[in-house]
Amino acid sequence: MVQCPVCGEDNPPDASNCKSCQLSTSLFEPVREAAGTTVDNSEYARAIAEILAVVGPEPEPSEPVPSETGLEAMVTVQAQFPALSAARALTPPATPSPALPSLPVLAPGSGLALAQRQVEELLQVGRREGVDLKDSDRRMLEALKAEDQAALDELRRSLFVQVAASVAEDLEIQSGRRNELAALVPTASIDAELNSARVAFGTGDLSGTVRRLRQASDGLSALEDRWATCQILTTEADLMIQTLRELGQDPGPALGPLAEGRRLARGGDADRAEHVLAGANRALWGLLVPQLNSSLQSIRAQLRGRPSTDLEIEPVVRELRQLAALIRRRNLGAAVTSYRRLRAAVSALSATVSA
DSSP, X not given: OEEOTTTOOEEOTTOSBOTTTOOBGGGHHHHHHHTTOOOSOOHHHHHHHHHHHHHOOOOOOSSXXXXXXXXXXHOOOGGGOTTHHHHGGGSOOOOOOOOOOOOOOOOOOOSHHHHHHHHHHHHHHHXXXXXXXXXXXXXXXXXXXXXXXXXXXHHHHHHHXXXXXXXXXXXXXXXXXXHHHHTTSXXXXXXXXXXXXXHHHHTTOHHHHHHHHHHHHHHXXXXXXXXXXXXXXXXXXXXXXXXHHHTTOOOGGGHHHHHHHHHHHHTTOHHHHHHHHHHHHHHHHHHHHHXXXXXXXXXXXXXXXXXXXXXXXXXXXXXXXXXXXXXXTTOHHHHHHHHXXXXXXXXXXXXXXXX
């Protein structure tokens, strides 16, 4: 029996796919090597050696760089991924949050005392939202001192529009956070809070809206903390899939573990989902290595004959060295992003040469 390196299932030697996660058995060895568990002279190891030969030696760092292993070496924070927004389109879409209701209408009423109470409540809500209301504070004090009903009513109307616009923006932000998470995990409790916030907003209850938004935001923060690694791994996987297709390679043999990892995430099993998604990324990387090697050989041919002092090739050389460093550290997601920057630099160089 042959053990799947992603899910650990035992499979017959003649199996074409893992019977549990559907990983192609042709990727078993590349996944093991991407995890750093084998060092034999396999085709995968030779391809990696060829890539590193193309990019050349890594400059000696001024300070020792700690080596990275395991899941930590693969995961890169989202801020280091300039291409993540494009890759998100590959993630199975979640049911989006309902659209915002139109801007609510200020509750009717008259009298100085009522207007004062409404203005004070709007000021309180606005401060919670971080709106600069110094001018409104001054105008309220002046209107109350002069007992100017008309001025206070005018302030009440303008303040309501200003604060409602800020609350509407906050509701959009929290809905966007929810939509990103809902592509990976259930968000039922968050949905209930956001739906209540929309109802309150539609009736003009801005204070109630903000209170529910704070509860939704706290719940979203807890979910984001728990599922941050899975979110990054799925985004990295989407980026690898996009890159494979751009290089003419079918990602199909590695998609089974990605689907299984997402299924585990939807079921709430964060630890198991992380493990399987990390394996899915290694499988995608195993498919990507030969394509990267071919592409880098082509890039090397374009650079052949150009002196190392040529300033036009400096961005390309810089990205090549960065790519080599990331591959050595087995930071696969960041390596793919670095490769995409490298391609952009080569395209810019080719355009300059043509001009």
